[in-house]
Amino acid sequence: MSPQPTPPRAEGDPAIRPRHPSDPPQTPPEKAGEPLLRIRGLGVQFGGFHALTDVDFDAREGEVHFLIGPNGAGKTTLVDIITGLTKPTTGSVSFDGQQLVGHKEHRIVHFGVGRTFQAATVFEALTVGENLDLAASYRLGLRRLLRQPRGHADAVVEALEVTGLADEVDKSAGALAHGQKQWLEIGMLLAQGPRLLLLDEPVAGMSPDERTRTGELIRYLARGRTVLVVEHDMDFMRRFADRVTVLHEGRILRADATVAEVQADPTVQEVYIGRARDDRNSAGRSGAAAAGAPAASDDEEAA
Amino acid sequence: MSALLATVRRRVVGPREELPARIAFAIVAFLLIVVAPSMLSDFRLGLLAKYLVFAIVAVGIALAWGRGGMLVLGQGLFFGLGGYAMAMHLQLAEAPDGQPPAFMTLTGAEHVPGIWGPFESTAFTLAMVVLLPMLAATLLGLLVFRSRVRGPYFAILTQALAAAFVIFLVGQQQFSGGTNGLTVMTFFGLDLADPDDKRTLYLIVVAVLALVFLIGRQLVRSRYGRLLVAVRDAEDRVRFLGYDPTLVKVVAFAASAGMAGLAGALFVPVVGIISPASLGIVPSIEMVIWVAVGGRLSLAGAIAGAVLVNYAKTELSEQLPSAWLYGQGLLFVVVVAFAPRGIAGIGEWLRENRGRLRRGRDATPAAATTVEEGA
Numbered sequence: 001m002s003p004q005p006t007p008p009r010a011e012g013d014p015a016i017r018p019r020h021p022s023d024p025p026q027t028p029p030e031k032a033g034e035p036l037l038r039i040r041g042l043g044v045q046f047g048g049f050h051a052l053t054d055v056d057f058d059a060r061e062g063e064v065h066f067l068i069g070p071n072g073a074g075k076t077t078l079v080d081i082i083t084g085l086t087k088p089t090t091g092s093v094s095f096d097g098q099q100l101v102g103h104k105e106h107r108i109v110h111f112g113v114g115r116t117f118q119a120a121t122v123f124e125a126l127t128v129g130e131n132l133d134l135a136a137s138y139r140l141g142l143r144r145l146l147r148q149p150r151g152h153a154d155a156v157v158e159a160l161e162v163t164g165l166a167d168e169v170d171k172s173a174g175a176l177a178h179g180q181k182q183w184l185e186i187g188m189l190l191a192q193g194p195r196l197l198l199l200d201e202p203v204a205g206m207s208p209d210e211r212t213r214t215g216e217l218i219r220y221l222a223r224g225r226t227v228l229v230v231e232h233d234m235d236f237m238r239r240f241a242d243r244v245t246v247l248h249e250g251r252i253l254r255a256d257a258t259v260a261e262v263q264a265d266p267t268v269q270e271v272y273i274g275r276a277r278d279d280r281n282s283a284g285r286s287g288a289a290a291a292g293a294p295a296a297s298d299d300e301e302a303a
Numbered sequence: 304m305s306a307l308l309a310t311v312r313r314r315v316v317g318p319r320e321e322l323p324a325r326i327a328f329a330i331v332a333f334l335l336i337v338v339a340p341s342m343l344s345d346f347r348l349g350l351l352a353k354y355l356v357f358a359i360v361a362v363g364i365a366l367a368w369g370r371g372g373m374l375v376l377g378q379g380l381f382f383g384l385g386g387y388a389m390a391m392h393l394q395l396a397e398a399p400d401g402q403p404p405a406f407m408t409l410t411g412a413e414h415v416p417g418i419w420g421p422f423e424s425t426a427f428t429l430a431m432v433v434l435l436p437m438l439a440a441t442l443l444g445l446l447v448f449r450s451r452v453r454g455p456y457f458a459i460l461t462q463a464l465a466a467a468f469v470i471f472l473v474g475q476q477q478f479s480g481g482t483n484g485l486t487v488m489t490f491f492g493l494d495l496a497d498p499d500d501k502r503t504l505y506l507i508v509v510a511v512l513a514l515v516f517l518i519g520r521q522l523v524r525s526r527y528g529r530l531l532v533a534v535r536d537a538e539d540r541v542r543f544l545g546y547d548p549t550l551v552k553v554v555a556f557a558a559s560a561g562m563a564g565l566a567g568a569l570f571v572p573v574v575g576i577i578s579p580a581s582l583g584i585v586p587s588i589e590m591v592i593w594v595a596v597g598g599r600l601s602l603a604g605a606i607a608g609a610v611l612v613n614y615a616k617t618e619l620s621e622q623l624p625s626a627w628l629y630g631q632g633l634l635f636v637v638v639v640a641f642a643p644r645g646i647a648g649i650g651e652w653l654r655e656n657r658g659r660l661r662r663g664r665d666a667t668p669a670a671a672t673t674v675e676e677g678a
Contacts, residue, residue: 125532126533134544
């Protein structure tokens with residue numbers, strides 16, 4: 001039994017060099033439907049409270065995946081874990097083969113994961129253009145950050161165009177309307193070019209017109225990217241979701257379904273849709289059967 | 304739409320109203336370099352040199368506190384590190400070759416103590432004047448910002464360190480001169496008793512202040528400057544943009560420490576002495592007051608604040624020695640309560656309102672952007 005000499009390897013061998021965040025994104029191997037985001041056995045406890053229990057979740061490239069569920073279902077907690085804000089007690093989160101659990105928030109952004117918050121957070125003392133420029137510059141080293149910026153990068157111009165904020169480029173972000181702040185925040189994500197975007201209640205507090213525009217923005221984002229949307233608004237979900245996952249009390253109730261499947265699922269109706277409808281029209285309809293039919297017709301109207 | 308975007312893309316972004324700022328800079332430089340030395344007596348010019356030294360500290364505080372939101376209540380520590388490094392070198396230069404400085408011979412020392420040794424070198428000293436405070440601030444910042452200590456906890460921590468430094472200096476009398484501090488007579492060949500040489504020293508101070516101001520302005524106007532403001536206003540959001548706020552804050556804190564160290568080093572020849580009395584808790588708080596009065600969002604305002612408050616202090620102390628402390632306290636309260644943007648804020652307010660009158664209804668967005676601009 002003589003020890004096998006390990007063959008010397010070239011230093012630049014891409015097979016052994018750890019992947020650098022600034023490397024171009026690896027083209028995913030041609031495995032059809034291989035999920036970009038893969039979550040397995042995720043659990044988190046706060047004190048004695050189980051916020052999430054045994055959650056499995058997949059999201060594929062190019063889809064708009066809605067995460068719905070009643071208040072306290074653990075939707076935002078799931079987003080917090082993916083983006084490194086909360087550490088899970090058990091389980092794994094892998095993104096494009098990269099393990100995310102244990103990395104700091106800003107490292108996870110460099111892997112290609114971006115998020116927004118329930119309350120839109122933009123830098124109010126800076127202008128719209130400066131907000132976007134800062135978002136687009138996150139890969140620059142300190143020496144380049146210390147230079148005075150001249151003109152806007154293409155990513156910033158694209159974000160201005162897509163969000164419809166070009167007229168407001170020199171306005172301070174604090175002076176924007178509520179809906180515009182949400183769009184600016186989404187635009188900042190877009191300028192960073194992430195492969196996975198997590199939007200936490202992007203249409204909360206928006207008018208119907210603003211909701212439609214936000215939905216169109218989300219459909220635009222989904223070209224070549226994965227968008228995960230946490231939302232309460234069922235109508236919005238019906239109009240813009242590709243896939244839907246339902247969370248209830250920290251567990252997956254229905255994973256990776258279509259809108260129609262979710263609407264037809266009696267358990268989902270019971271915990272979520274049915275209950276909401278019962279609250280609204282208590283006119284003697286028995287929950288499950290009544291909720292399914294009008295929901296389906298709503299869907300046809302929207303489409 | 305696309306025509307508008309094309310102009311957005313091409314247009315030079317950033318400094319607006321560049322010309323008036325340059326004219327103002329030239330006027331102030333002319334006043335300081337040409338007018339002041341010919342108009343002021345040697346004594347008054349010496350005082351002005353001291354105010355300008357303090358203005359160098361103020362630029363650093365405006366950067367760390369005004370832009371970065373870090374209330375640095377212990378700049379005396381960094382001021383002292385720079386000051387003592389310079390004083391040690393000057394004392395060694397004045398002492399006969401290989402002999403310890405004069406104050407040490409009183410206690411019977413025969414050799415230059417080990418920690419003084421390297422300060423015999425001019426190059427080492429000049430480097431340490433800036434690097435020592437920056438290094439101390441970097442280590443402290445990495446430790447403190449990483450564990451997400453901020454706000455008043457950070458302020459109290461910096462203050463405690465300034466106090467500890469004073470206790471250390473007083474305790475190590477055989478190396479530091481204790482409460483007496485270190486006295487110097489010459490500065491790299493300049494005789495500090497000679498009026499012409501003092502004028503040269505004054506011009507050196509003006510030059511260093513101009514340099515520090517330009518560095519500070521570059522920091523403020525760069526992307527890094529915006530990032531610093533972003534960290535100040537929404538640190539957690541910055542993390543999710545892919546930046547590490549710890550590093551952003553450390554850079555500003557270290558820069559402000561380096562400026563304080565540089566000021567301390569110039570303070571030594573300008574005043575002729577450095578002692579714990581110039582860098583304890585009270586002087587450290589006074590430094591913050593200058594910046595609050597001048598306007599912490601504006602580097603030029605901070606400079607004006609340092610000069611004006613110290614001028615008022617000299618004048619009032621000459622007339623009514625006991626009144627100054629009350630006057631200073633009152634000034635601070637009034638500024639914090641009624642003019643949070645300080646003297647610079649008054650100028651900005653005038654500019655905004657003039658713009659509003661001239662441009663009429665459309666002025667509001669433009670006025671909103673000028674608020675953050677005053678560098």
